[in-house]
Amino acid sequence: MSALVVKSTQGIDAPELTNQAFTVAAAAVAAGVEVSVWLTGNSALLATPGGVRQLNLEHAVPLEELMTLLRQEGTVTVCSQCAARRNLRQEDLLDGVRIAGAPAFVEEIMRPGAQALVY
Numbered sequence: 001m002s003a004l005v006v007k008s009t010q011g012i013d014a015p016e017l018t019n020q021a022f023t024v025a026a027a028a029v030a031a032g033v034e035v036s037v038w039l040t041g042n043s044a045l046l047a048t049p050g051g052v053r054q055l056n057l058e059h060a061v062p063l064e065e066l067m068t069l070l071r072q073e074g075t076v077t078v079c080s081q082c083a084a085r086r087n088l089r090q091e092d093l094l095d096g097v098r099i100a101g102a103p104a105f106v107e108e109i110m111r112p113g114a115q116a117l118v119y
Helices: 015-030 041-047 063-073 080-085 102-109
Strands: 003-008 034-039 075-079 097-100 114-118
Touching: 003 015, 003 102, 015 034, 015 041, 015 063, 034 041, 034 063, 041 063, 041 075, 041 080, 063 075, 075 080, 075 102, 080 097, 102 114
Parallel strands: 003 034, 003 114, 034 075, 075 097
Antiparallel strands: none
């Protein structure tokens, strides 16, 4: 089975780029692709309650809806170093979001059939 790993690096400071990462990941889920989303840098803050509500982009599906879909149908991960830099612990994150480090990311992108995209 093919898999898509999407890394979002910006967060609310780059709304179009961030929304694109979530939109592509959600489209892949809708197409039946196994999807994993990694939140790094300021994107890590999107995994906190209310975090996605801070990003509003005209003519785009609300990020809150996309995050809900991705947490239910895929895997959402916050980078462990990025979480630590922002004083985020597991209990600070939305249900269904995990914290993991670079070794887990590398393992995901090196699986046969995996495609990685970085936004």
